[in-house]
Amino acid sequence: MGLTPASPNPAASDETFSASRWTRGNLWFPTRIVVSPLRVSRVKRRLFGSNEESISISQVASVKISTRILWSDILIESTGGTDPITSHGHRKADALRIRDLVESFQAARR
DSSP: OOOOOSSOOGGGGOEEEEOOTTSTTOSSSOOEEEEOSSEEEEEEEOSSSEEEEEEEGGGEEEEEEEEOSSOEEEEEEETTOOOOEEEEEEOHHHHHHHHHHHHHHHHHHO
């Protein structure tokens, strides 16, 4: 008797956005933002291991984008009062796509 998943694979709709290597803190291991229907994660690789922060989509309070001449900074705040997710050095189109994905996943959960 086999088991079938109740819903399609949620990881199939994950989108990953990498910061530019030309920005601060991203030369060797660029920061990645992963947006899925369940959570927003910031993954920062290191020489040995990685550091990951995540906020549930339902707990995202706001997505702030600060655009400079070449790159954008992203600040994702949570409703729980924890530290926000910050990432520097993304393309403007990627920052806007991250915001649009978070808003669309939040609307789909309502």
